[in-house]
Amino acid sequence: MTGSLVRSGVTAVASTPWNVRLRELANKSLFGEAISLYRSMLRSGSSPDAFSFPFTLKSCASLLLPVSGKQLHCHVIRGGCEAEPFVLTSLISMYCKCGLVEDARKVFDENPQSCKLGVCYNALISGYTVNSKVYDAVYMFRKMKEFGVSVDSITMLGLVPVCTVPDYIWFGMSLHGECVKGGTDSEISVLNSFITMYMKCGSVESGRRLFDEMPVKGLITWNAVISGYAQNGLAYDVLELYEKMKSSGVCPDSVTFVSVLSSCAHLGAQKIGQEVEKLIGANGIVSNVFVSNASISMYARCGNLAKARAVFDMIPVKSLVSWTAMIGCYGMHGMGETGLKLFDDMIKSGIRPDKAVFVMVLSACSHSGLTDKGLELFGAMKREYNLEPGPEHCSCVVDLLGRAGRLDEAIEFIESMRVEPDGAVWGALLGACKIHKNVDMAELAFAKVIECEPMNIGYYVLMSNIYTDTKNQEGIWRIRRMMRDRGFRKEPGYSYVEHKGRVHLFLVGDRSHEQTEEVYRMLDDLETSVMEITGNTDNDRDEEVLNSRREHSERLAVAFGILNTSPGAEILVIKNLRVCKDCHVFIKMVSKIVDRRFVIRDASRFHYFKDGVCSCNDYW
DNA sequence: ATAGGGTTAG
Secondary structure, three states, rough: OOOOOHHHOOOOOOOOHHHHHHHHHHHHOOOOHHHHHHHHHOOOOOOOOHHHHHHHHHHHHHHOOHHHHHHHHHHHHHHOOOOOHHHHHHHHHHHOOOOOHHHHHHHHHHHHHHHHHHHHHHHHHHHHHHOOOOOHHHHHHHHHHHHHOOOOOHHHHHHHHHHHHHHHHHEEEEEEHHHHOHHHHOOOOHHHHHHHHHHHOOOOOHHHHHHHHOOOOOOHHHHHHHHHHHOOOOHHHHHHHHHHHHHHOOOOOOOHHHHHHHHHHHHHOOOOOOOOHHHHHOOOOOOHHHHHHHHHHHHOOOOOOHHHHHHHHHOOOOOOOHHHHHHHHHHHOOOHHHHHHHHHHHHOOOOOOOOOHHHHHHHHHHHHOOOHHHHHHHHHHHHHEEEEHHOOOOOOOHHHHHHHOOOOHHHHHHOOOOOOHHHHHHHHHHHHHHOOOHHHHHHHHHHHHHHHHHOOOOHHHHHHHHHHHOOOOOHHHHHHHHHOOOOOOOOOOOOEEEOOOHHHHOOOOOOOOOOOOHHHHHHEEEEEEEHHHHOOOOOOOOHHHHHHHHHHHHHHHHHOHHHOOOOOOOOOOOOOOOOOOOOOOOOOOOOEEOEEEEEEEEOEEEEEEEEEEOOOOOOO
């Protein structure tokens, strides 16, 4: 094939040996080899033609090689086949996948036939969508209809995912309506994308309704709802639907397992998580990096640090999320230095940090008392990595300063923030005020925090506890009145303990468990251990302290009951257990007492105690 | 038998 033939617009031939091999490699996803082959082709003097470009462009897109892609674009122009529909679409798609949507748009605009080709719109719309250019995606969709180009299911698949942005939910719903009216909704994949859209917008019920109404459900349909539940924090619903899925004969895949594992993490249900892990191995499902990351987080939150690390070490190519999960794991266990070391390793291995990993790093610092290191890293965020700190990072800084007792600096920091402080920022200040018993500043922080999150009961409880600590009866009543006016109900402080796959529920003061006697015996042993560790045994005979410990005992007894009967159990999850405020120990879960160290967790995070002092100071 | 597509982790 000569260059002149191509230039004159003669259709390319699939059967040149180069092209056949190129197609083979691209279809087998051997993109690197495809690009090498293309280069050898050039070196050998053969000219690429309209049949060679789509495969090579696709390879550049898959490997995110915009520079090679641009070179190819030049070759396309030189070969005169830019107008060839397949080439045109491949070009647009390549630029979109590489994040260069403007270049894709230029290709589209400069070729008159693209505005007649549905595939070109489809490629560009999905490109705008994945690059979160909501406005442009919708604009192209409107243009498409204006020009009378027919909208198909693939257009919808490209467009629907963009509708999760707050202002465009109405648009997404109107699209759904259009599909129902126009009959395009028979495509199962389109419905799947609508389920996801509703779930991402938080309309869990709408998503579920759509799911229930679907006559035919595929694997992805189930996954869409299950992961939707997981993303909305409905961990129990995830497990429930997972069971239903299995009993309806649909075989879960690794995508399903990711959501199930992450829900196990939130429930602290390690047993179920491990079962899932076994299942993954047994079913021969390739454990990909997604599954591994979810496993790390599951083991981390279930207290099995060693297992989490083992999974991390086994990942052949660790993603940024893998590192983030592992760093977060050390952070929640109060092993800030180890977490920071890992962060260094990550940077050294050439991975660019993002905002999420900085949240983990900063919170690891604050949980380990590494105040100045944390502040330094916060500064480096913008300076070295060009990441604009969000409120989530600012709340970590407030936490850092606050725990260190630098309350004035904390409030100064809040005033100097470039972003609007949110509930978490003021909440962190409120928490710091609790530790350092600063009622005046607490009242300020409280006023701000309930402005942001008026329905978050936790902040009312926190403020009330501050008044309790400072013996301000009038303040306590004021908070109670507020809570009553807002219709909060005081929930009973229940605890739950996962043991051998069963979840045991306890109320405060509950003596109904069949092993109550053992539970109380266990308490005595535990408390003795605590006293030894905190070093408070003999030198602390204050009447009030002793009373408070006695009161505390009862709750501990309930909470730790299972420990006695399961010496092998490493984890106990105990929710809402009140803490003895005099000895700085014991919150909601004890896993081991080793080396004068405790690991305790509540529903959302770990508390790592060393010498009786908790790394997070987040006491009730 | 070459282009556009639904579900996943921190």
